[in-house]
Amino acid sequence: MALVIAQVIVDVSTAAIDRPFDYHVPAQLESFIHPGIRVHIPFGPRKVQGFVISTSDETELDEKKLKPIESVVDIEPVLTAEMLELGKWLKDDTLCFYNDTLQVMIPAALRANYTKLVKVENASVLSEPFQNLLSKDLEVDFASLEKQHLIQELKVHLDTGNATIETRIRQKAKPKLQTVYHVIDASIELSGQAKKQQQVVDWILETNSKSFTIVDIQKHVQVATPVLDALVEKKILKKSKQEVYREIELLADTSIDKVVTLTEAQKEVLETINRAQQNQKSETFLLHGITGSGKTEIYLHAIEEALALGKEAIMLVPEIALTPQMVTRFKMRFGNQVAVMHSGLSVGEKYDEWRKIHRREVRVVVGARSAIFAPFENVGLLILDEEHESSYKQEDSPRYHAREVAKWRAQFANCPVILGSATPSIESYARAKKGVYILLELPSRANAKALPPVDLIDMREQLKGGNRSMFSMELIDAIRDRLAKKEQIVLFLNKRGFSSFVLCRDCGTTVQCPNCDISLTYHRMGEALRCHYCGYEELVPTQCPHCESEHIRFFGTGTQKVEEEITKLFPEARTLRMDVDTTRTKGAHERILHHFGQRQADILLGTQMIAKGLDFPEVTLVGVLNADTSLHLADFRAAEKTFQLITQVSGRAGRHEKKGHVIVQTYDPEHYALVNAQTHDYLGFYTQEMQMRKAYQYPPFYYLTHIQISHPEVITTADYAGKTAEWLRENLSQSTAVIGPTASAISRIQERYRYQCMIKYKREPNLTTALHQLLKLSRTQWEKQGVRISIDLHPSTIV
DNA sequence: AGCACGCCGACT
DNA sequence: GTCGGCGTGCTC
Numbered sequence: 108m109a110l111v112i113a114q115v116i117v118d119v120s121t122a123a124i125d126r127p128f129d130y131h132v133p134a135q136l137e138s139f140i141h142p143g144i145r146v147h148i149p150f151g152p153r154k155v156q157g158f159v160i161s162t163s164d165e166t167e168l169d170e171k172k173l174k175p176i177e178s179v180v181d182i183e184p185v186l187t188a189e190m191l192e193l194g195k196w197l198k199d200d201t202l203c204f205y206n207d208t209l210q211v212m213i214p215a216a217l218r219a220n221y222t223k224l225v226k227v228e229n230a231s232v233l234s235e236p237f238q239n240l241l242s243k244d245l246e247v248d249f250a251s252l253e254k255q256h257l258i259q260e261l262k263v264h265l266d267t268g269n270a271t272i273e274t275r276i277r278q279k280a281k282p283k284l285q286t287v288y289h290v291i292d293a294s295i296e297l298s299g300q301a302k303k304q305q306q307v308v309d310w311i312l313e314t315n316s317k318s319f320t321i322v323d324i325q326k327h328v329q330v331a332t333p334v335l336d337a338l339v340e341k342k343i344l345k346k347s348k349q350e351v352y353r354e355i356e357l358l359a360d361t362s363i364d365k366v367v368t369l370t371e372a373q374k375e376v377l378e379t380i381n382r383a384q385q386n387q388k389s390e391t392f393l394l395h396g397i398t399g400s401g402k403t404e405i406y407l408h409a410i411e412e413a414l415a416l417g418k419e420a421i422m423l424v425p426e427i428a429l430t431p432q433m434v435t436r437f438k439m440r441f442g443n444q445v446a447v448m449h450s451g452l453s454v455g456e457k458y459d460e461w462r463k464i465h466r467r468e469v470r471v472v473v474g475a476r477s478a479i480f481a482p483f484e485n486v487g488l489l490i491l492d493e494e495h496e497s498s499y500k501q502e503d504s505p506r507y508h509a510r511e512v513a514k515w516r517a518q519f520a521n522c523p524v525i526l527g528s529a530t531p532s533i534e535s536y537a538r539a540k541k542g543v544y545i546l547l548e549l550p551s552r553a554n555a556k557a558l559p560p561v562d563l564i565d566m567r568e569q570l571k572g573g574n575r576s577m578f579s580m581e582l583i584d585a586i587r588d589r590l591a592k593k594e595q596i597v598l599f600l601n602k603r604g605f606s607s608f609v610l611c612r613d614c615g616t617t618v619q620c621p622n623c624d625i626s627l628t629y630h631r632m633g634e635a636l637r638c639h640y641c642g643y644e645e646l647v648p649t650q651c652p653h654c655e656s657e658h659i660r661f662f663g664t665g666t667q668k669v670e671e672e673i674t675k676l677f678p679e680a681r682t683l684r685m686d687v688d689t690t691r692t693k694g695a696h697e698r699i700l701h702h703f704g705q706r707q708a709d710i711l712l713g714t715q716m717i718a719k720g721l722d723f724p725e726v727t728l729v730g731v732l733n734a735d736t737s738l739h740l741a742d743f744r745a746a747e748k749t750f751q752l753i754t755q756v757s758g759r760a761g762r763h764e765k766k767g768h769v770i771v772q773t774y775d776p777e778h779y780a781l782v783n784a785q786t787h788d789y790l791g792f793y794t795q796e797m798q799m800r801k802a803y804q805y806p807p808f809y810y811l812t813h814i815q816i817s818h819p820e821v822i823t824t825a826d827y828a829g830k831t832a833e834w835l836r837e838n839l840s841q842s843t844a845v846i847g848p849t850a851s852a853i854s855r856i857q858e859r860y861r862y863q864c865m866i867k868y869k870r871e872p873n874l875t876t877a878l879h880q881l882l883k884l885s886r887t888q889w890e891k892q893g894v895r896i897s898i899d900l901h902p903s904t905i906v
Numbered sequence: 907a908g909c910a911c912g913c914c915g916a917c918t
Numbered sequence: 919g920t921c922g923g924c925g926t927g928c929t930c
Contacts, residue, residue, distance in 0.1 A: 115930080121907055128930040151929040152909055166930080173930055891925095 112166045113140050113176060115157040116205050117150055118219055122886055125204040128157070129166045131173040140176065142191060143184025145217075147177045147276065154274045156180060156219040158209050160191050183465070185213050187482050189519055196515060202878060202898050203505040211505055212480040216280035216458035223249035224275045225261060232269065234260055280455040282462070284348040288335055289318040295343050303334045308343065352459040367404050367553070376547045377405050381412045383523040384487060391514060393494075393539040394527040396549030397558065397787065398758025402527045403433075404553070406490050407440050409525065410471055414444070418487020418522070419470045423509055425496035426450055426475045432700070432722060437473050446481075448474030451693065476501060479509045479516070486520040489513045494526035494535060495751055500903040508901060510535075529758065530751040530789060533796055537807040559729070559760040559767030561753075561785040563776040576672060582730050582770045583676060590680055590709055594765065595725040598673075599756045600666055601736045602686075602714045609636060611651035612658040618648065622858045629665065630688060666712055669732065673710060685713035718755045724763035729756055734773040734781055742904055743805045746780040750792050753784035804844075804867055812866040812874065813902040814881075815851065817859040817895045825850075827894045828862030834884070835866060838877045843868040859895070875900075 114127035130148055132140050140146070144159045154177065166173060186194075186209060194208035201208070210218055227245040230238055237257050240247045249272065252261055264270035293311045297304050310316075310328050324330060338344040369377065376394065383390045396402045410420040424433060426449060437445050446460040446469040463469045464481050472481040476499055479489075491499065491510055499509040510526065517524040526535055526544070539546035552558070564579045574580060589596050609618045609629055617626045620638035627636035627645070634647045651659045666686040673682050683699050690696045696716070703711045704723055711717060711726075737749045753771060761767020773781055783792035801808050816831055818824040828848030835845045844867040851861035868874065878898055885896045 112930095117929085119907055119929090123927095124907080124929075130930060148930085150908095153929090155908095168930065 110164055110166075110170065111137055111140070112163050112173070113146070113159045114161045114163070115146060115148060115176075116160055116209060117148070117157045118155050118206055118210070119150070120204045120206050122204070122882070125206070127160060129168055129173055131170075131175045132162070133175045136176055136179060139179045139182070141184055142188060143186035145180035145185060147180060149174050149177060154276070155221070156276055158186065158191075158206075185217060185465070185482075187484055189484065189516070190480070190482060192519070193480075193512070193515060197505060197507055197512065199875065200511065200900070201505040201507050202875070202882070202900060207505045208507075211477070211501075211507070212482075214454075214458045214461040216454045216461075217278055220277045220279060222275050222277065224273055225249055225252060226271050226273065227264070228269045233264070237261075280458050282350045283353055283455065283459070285320055285351040286332075287318050287320055287347050287349045288324075288339070289345045289347060290316060290343070291345050292343055295341060297341075301337070303330055304338055306330070307334060307338060352463070353453070353456045367401070369404065369408070370401070370553055372549055372551070373401050373405055373553065376549060377408050379545070379547060380405070380409050380523060380525060384409070384412055384416060384418075387521040388523060389518045389521050391517070391524045391526065391544045392547050393531055393535050393544040394525055394547045394549070395531055395536070395539075395789070396527065396529060397552065397789075398529045398755065399552040399554070399556065399558075399762050400529070400549035401553035402492065402529075402549065403436070405549075406492065406525065406527070407436075409488055409490070410441070413487035413522075414441075414470055416487055418485050419472075419483040420488040420490070421472045421474075421478060421481050421483065421486060421513075421516075422490040422492065423474060423476065423478055423499070423513070424492045425498045434473065437471070441471050444469050445471045445473060448472060448478040448481075450475060451696065453693075476509045479512045486516060487522050489517050489522065489524045490527065491525070492527050494528045495530055495532035495747075497748075497903050500901075502904075504897075506899050506901075508903070511901075530754050533747055533793065533800065534807045536793055537797070554763070556761065556763070558787045559757060559769050561757055561769040561771060561787075563781055563785055564770060564772045565776045566772050566774050576676075577669065577732055577772075578672065578676065579770070579772050582772065585728050585768065585770055586677060586680075586710070586730070589728045590677060592727075593709075594727040595703070595706070595708075595723060596710045596728045596730065597717060597721070597726050597756070597759050598669070598710060598712045598730045598732060599717060600669055600712065600714050600732050601734060601752065602666075609647060609659060611654060611656055612660070613656035614651060614654040616651055616653040618645075618652065622855070625853050625856075666714060669712055673712065677710075680710050681708040682710040682712055683708040685711065685717055687714075690716070715752075717759075718752060721759050722762055723759075724765070726759055727761055727765045727767050729760040729767070729769045731756055731769070731771040734771050735775055738775060738778060738780065743800070743803070744904065746778070746796060746799070749778075750780040750784050750796075753781065754787070754789075757784065757787075809867045809869055810871075811902055812868075812878070813899040814864045814866070815861055815897045815899075816848070816863070817856075817861045817897075818893055819859055821860045823892065823894065824860040824862050827889055827892075827896075828864065830889075831881070831896070832864045834881060835864060835877070838880070839866065839868070839871060839874070843871050 111132035113130050113132050115130050117124055117128055140159055140162060142159055142161050146157055146159055147154060148157050190212050194205060194212065197208040198205045225247050227233065227241060230241055230245055236255055237260055240251055240255065252258060261270060265272065290311055293308050297308065306328050307324065307330055310324060321332065321335065335344060339346050380392060394402060394405065406422060410422065413420040434447050446463045448457060448460050452460065464472060464483065472478050491513055494510060501507050513524050535544065538544045562581065564581050566579065569579045586596055609627065618636055619625065620627055620643050622638070622643055625638065627638055629647065630637055635644050636647055637644045648659060650657055666684050670682055670684050673680060683703050685699050689699065700721070702708060706725060731753060734749065734753060737752060738745055757769040760769050771781065775781065779795045780792065800806065814831060816824055816828040818827065825848065832845050832848050839845065845864060846867060847864040848862045851863045854861060882896065885894065889896070
């Protein structure tokens with residue numbers, strides 16, 4: 108009999124371990140071991156989990172060196188063959204380890220949790236605190252012993268063999284189980300005293316039930332589990348556990364899905380896409396359609412085509428656009444054929460949605476970034492709505508971009524990708540112009556409504572005129588007018604790169620985070636100051652920590668402050684505020700929008716999260732309070748982001764019968780990003796922005812790679828950043844520019860100073876090889892000094 | 907990443 | 919004399 112060997116990627120993310128390890132497959136496991144199955148394996152002195160990536164009947168190693176696989180974690184593979192391939196590509200594309208890319212493709216619930224567990228033979232010889240920690244099967248967590256300073260004592264018992272240590276591998280969530288009662292024999296006689304039990308039996312006979320849950324019966328008979336258990340005891344019922352999915356709450360809004368007849372323009376676009384689907388062509392379409400042009404309707408029809416062809420579809424939307432409105436629309440169209448994945452779900456809920464996909468119970472997935480890894484095996488269509496959104500890029504390792512993953516999967520599956528947006532990213536539009544993508548345009552609104560007029564209000568003029576509030580006279584008048592007409596208003600506060608902080612008016616001190624070089628952000632809730640980078644939190648001081656002055660107060664324009672001013676200006680208006688503070692709890696997001704949709708408020712005030720996807724017929728005024736904050740970021744995409752933002756919010760006004768109006772307040776009304784947003788001129792903006800990108804040598808004319816060096820001491824950081832730049836200049840071609848090192852915009856995060864280098868290049872065939880060498884150099888020589896290096900091959904924001 | 911093996915200072 | 923510090927090197 109052939110010797111069976113499995114190649115395993117071990118769940119340890121380190122360079123030295125980043126390769127397959129061979130394991131012997133014991134005979135009794137042979138039929139279970141397939142690529143994509145996870146296994147428990149001994150690794151050195153410990154036990155870990157790993158992914159089987161392939162099997163074979165030979166090994167290059169000495170056979171006797173192989174250890175056997177201990178057990179399988181899964182019955183069915185959690186990763187398809189495609190995923191194993193995708194992971195291999197993705198690790199090279201993002202410069203991370205194979206294990207990282209495989210882990211990112213499975214739901215968090217399945218990722219292993221390792222705990223060291225101490226088992227004791229004889230508890231009576233232990234000290235009292237030690238005994239108190241033990242569970243009833245004489246086990247205790249190693250970490251809790253450490254906390255109680257019982258390691259010394261443990262060592263003694265490890266030596267005598269009275270205690271042993273083992274690693275326990277746990278999963279974060281399990282399938283939810285529900286108790287089901289099955290009827291065995293309802294004809295058994297009950298004693299006259301058992302009234303409740305009799306009621307149950309009567310109900311069973313009446314409805315002729317074969318099985319039911321406690322929830323089912325409680326709708327008709329008031330019973331608790333003891334009664335049912337008594338019936339189980341009498342062999343009338345039998346109890347069993349059954350897997351159920353966690354129910355995801357949806358505030359149903361049936362008005363959303365009306366069957367729409369497509370316009371000629373929509374039909375044409377759809378036909379082009381469907382042709383690619385039918386011909387199994389892996390093409391990338393850039394669907395450029397202005398807000399309200401009916402892109403979603405095209406997605407829905409294209410998905411229908413995919414389903415008709417017997418294929419599956421994945422649709423990505425940015426996190427904040429994954430509104431209940433959007434989800435409901437999909438649920439109404441595709442019923443229980445859809446799984447939904449977004450960050451609002453608990454780990455368990457995400458796991459359940461993932462299992463629906465895994466078991467092929469659904470054929471459509473709507474979700475945020477990570478839904479691109481939906482384990483379908485017969486994908487026919489991939490869609491990224493709002494393709495320009497930065498949330499498609501994961502900002503920590505593996506730093507993947509969902510757009511690139513989508514294109515890879517499309518090529519693998521021979522199917523099209525649709526990138527849709529009203530304001531495509533400059534890179535994507537440039538690619539479409541070059542013919543790399545196929546450009547599809549929807550230049551007018553589906554209901555032929557004109558885009559709303561946009562007024563740019565120069566806030567400098569307001570200031571000159573003596574108006575020091577954050578509302579211009581024009582905006583105040585417009586709000587007053589809409590309130591009188593009982594129409595709704597959306598006010599948008601641009602908070603990108605902006606937050607409220609505490610400032611001492613006497614000495615000018617701002618309260619800084621002790622770990623990061625950044626001002627703490629003021630949160631009214633709990634009167635706390637929080638660091639947005641490390642989570643540090645403290646109470647708002649009543650005295651300046653520097654000069655002890657009591658004239659310390661928070662500054663900056665938070666949504667709460669705007670809300671106060673609205674109340675002052677318009678006492679009669681009902682305002683809903685939507686920001687990180689009011690949407691922290693589960694479902695809060697949905698509730699606020701639902702209330703606004705039900706017209707329980709006149710004004711919806713919010714940040715980024717209200718910029719997208721909202722469609723309320725009564726909204727006729729959109730106000731942008733401060734267009735500038737995103738304009739002056741130290742980021743080459745600042746203008747692009749501002750243009751996109753203003754265009755997106757403007758699209759919220761007057762989508763239906765009533766005419767809309769947009770007021771944008773700014774200190775820089777001549778800026779091309781704002782002027783082009785005012786005239787709804789994407790092409791105009793694109794043309795000017797491309798000139799800037801060309802002049803300053805930014806993407807899409809040049810590629811960028813961002814390298815960050817960090818260390819607890821500033822001198823060491825600067826020193827190694829210099830070494831990095833020097834090394835890059837020596838090892839990259841002449842035409843490639845290495846910029847820096849410079850201190851990062853946030854010079855310290857979590858007690859580590861940060862310096863960065865930027866590589867600008869047009870063609871650098873050896874880039875990844877060189878970067879691998881740099882990483883190796885850093886690992887072997889710099890890491891000992893505590894220097895950390897992180898590389899982002901295609902940075903989307905530069906902070 | 908862990909964990910063991912291995913070589914030099916302060917203690918019963 | 920031993921206990922224990924953390925440097926180095928390996929994990930199929």
